[in-house]
Amino acid sequence: MSDISFHLDEGEILALIGPNGAGKTTLFNVVTGFLPPNEGTISFLGKEITGRRPHEIARMGMTRTFQLNMLFLSQSVIENILLGFHLNTSVPYLSLNTQNARSSMKQDRERANEIIDFFGLNEIQNFQAATLTHGQQRILGIAIALATNPKVLLLDEPATGLSEKERIFLIKKIRQLRDRGISIMIVEHNMRLVMGISERIVVLDFGKKIAEGSPHEIVKNPDVIKAYLGDKYGNT
Amino acid sequence: MNMIEGRFSAKLSMAIGTICLFSLMFIIQSAYLRHMMIVLLMTITLAVSYRFITLSGQWTFAHYTMMGVGAYTSAILSTKMGYPVWMTWPTGIVITCITACLLGLLIVRTRHVYFFFATWAFAYVVEITWKKLWFPFGGFDGIRGIPRPGSWFNSEAHFYYLILAITLASLAVLYTLEKSRFGRTLMCINENEDLARSIGFNAFKFRMLAFVIGSAFSGLIGCFYAHYAGFIAPADFDWMLNWFIVIYLISGGTRTVLGPIIGTLIFVPVMQILAAYQNFISIGMGLYTIFIIMIASDGIEGLISRFRHPGEVGVSRALR
Numbered sequence: 001m002s003d004i005s006f007h008l009d010e011g012e013i014l015a016l017i018g019p020n021g022a023g024k025t026t027l028f029n030v031v032t033g034f035l036p037p038n039e040g041t042i043s044f045l046g047k048e049i050t051g052r053r054p055h056e057i058a059r060m061g062m063t064r065t066f067q068l069n070m071l072f073l074s075q076s077v078i079e080n081i082l083l084g085f086h087l088n089t090s091v092p093y094l095s096l097n098t099q100n101a102r103s104s105m106k107q108d109r110e111r112a113n114e115i116i117d118f119f120g121l122n123e124i125q126n127f128q129a130a131t132l133t134h135g136q137q138r139i140l141g142i143a144i145a146l147a148t149n150p151k152v153l154l155l156d157e158p159a160t161g162l163s164e165k166e167r168i169f170l171i172k173k174i175r176q177l178r179d180r181g182i183s184i185m186i187v188e189h190n191m192r193l194v195m196g197i198s199e200r201i202v203v204l205d206f207g208k209k210i211a212e213g214s215p216h217e218i219v220k221n222p223d224v225i226k227a228y229l230g231d232k233y234g235n236t
Numbered sequence: 237m238n239m240i241e242g243r244f245s246a247k248l249s250m251a252i253g254t255i256c257l258f259s260l261m262f263i264i265q266s267a268y269l270r271h272m273m274i275v276l277l278m279t280i281t282l283a284v285s286y287r288f289i290t291l292s293g294q295w296t297f298a299h300y301t302m303m304g305v306g307a308y309t310s311a312i313l314s315t316k317m318g319y320p321v322w323m324t325w326p327t328g329i330v331i332t333c334i335t336a337c338l339l340g341l342l343i344v345r346t347r348h349v350y351f352f353f354a355t356w357a358f359a360y361v362v363e364i365t366w367k368k369l370w371f372p373f374g375g376f377d378g379i380r381g382i383p384r385p386g387s388w389f390n391s392e393a394h395f396y397y398l399i400l401a402i403t404l405a406s407l408a409v410l411y412t413l414e415k416s417r418f419g420r421t422l423m424c425i426n427e428n429e430d431l432a433r434s435i436g437f438n439a440f441k442f443r444m445l446a447f448v449i450g451s452a453f454s455g456l457i458g459c460f461y462a463h464y465a466g467f468i469a470p471a472d473f474d475w476m477l478n479w480f481i482v483i484y485l486i487s488g489g490t491r492t493v494l495g496p497i498i499g500t501l502i503f504v505p506v507m508q509i510l511a512a513y514q515n516f517i518s519i520g521m522g523l524y525t526i527f528i529i530m531i532a533s534d535g536i537e538g539l540i541s542r543f544r545h546p547g548e549v550g551v552s553r554a555l556r
Contacts, residue, residue, distance in 0.1 A: 032434065034433075053438075054434055055433050055439070058436035070430060070434075071431065073428075074427060075427075083435070086421070086435060086436050089417075094412065145435065148436055
């Protein structure tokens, strides 16, 4: 990747699109600290975070999801979300059976229930994560990321393999998250989803940024049509 | 109501079990059997602390070496410098922790089989150091004349009480650690490290802590062993011995703390009984391990729970 520069405003939904192998996921990995950049800087909330490790970046309020379903498969849905509370829980590491530990555990459970309600996972909350359907696992992945109480959420292809109904549900939930004040950056191939929710789009091709702008500008951009969208979108 | 009764009976049975264990010395009079009981308890603590390290997915090969570090530290301090036991033991544990920390800094970033090999290399280097350096480790001959923990320690029974107390305390500490948030953290890092890192777990720190805590218990057992045997040599902490712990864990199971205990309780006596047929032990061990992996990939513990809850399929953590 080279020559990529863009910003994410507060409370914005930014989409990152481009053909396969354009470097979208790599960009995510660099931003969240999974891969160190060779050069260039990344700053977040006015602080430079280049080269920080993933857990430090998560601590600052930037959480990502993964392209593949990444869950704690042996744990139940609610336990997955409880583990996501790691950064903001008051449960002590050595949870002896004290009054204090029990009350903070109860608090965590209530917060987990809120997230479960938000994503409509109530009926499956005690299922083992490995037994869920693909769509439920995708949603649970976002739920875990949300549990860290992020300011910025980076969603890596959240809608892959979802049914139409699940996709509509996901769009609704992403909008609601934005309304809560969480900035969202989303990598997606599904153009209907991207056009539907994003306020700004950045297009990558071969590791370079080829366009940036509102959805309307992007669909008319000749470079983007050539590299990614094809004539169908260009004509409409 | 039911739960309270259940808890009460669990506490009661634990108390009765503890009393039985402590009173065993009145039944067992033979010095050999007493020695066997002590070895058994030492091995149980080693195996359980080894399992604690594996919770974070690290199968170390330097567990006996860490035991040796504790043993050598305590032995050197008490024979060459004449410090009392209540000073040498904590020093032994601290030195073990520091060794584990330094080693961990280098190798905790490695995974799976690479971790295994890195710890093995360390074990080998340390063993050679003990063998080659006459000062202060005594070379091949090791260190003799390590004093007993106190002047009133004059029979096997006293050592038995001491190691029983150490074992019960270690089991309690390791069990509490595992059941608390710390243990769950280790397990989730083992299960999906990338996800764990993305939601804010400092995976390196937790792996390191697991390694250091597990090694500390190994060092404690080393201190006990040095003063119990009165004589230590590099051969006592041969890296090959780690195979046995791995086999205890694989055969017993790693799902709960009971696995390594079951594995040890079966294996240590069997090996003592077959001690006369040294050549056949290795063959038997190999066949037995193959058998266990094929028939009960979750260990004996998994086999038991499979009989109790039929239909459940489990895969051993060791094989993932």
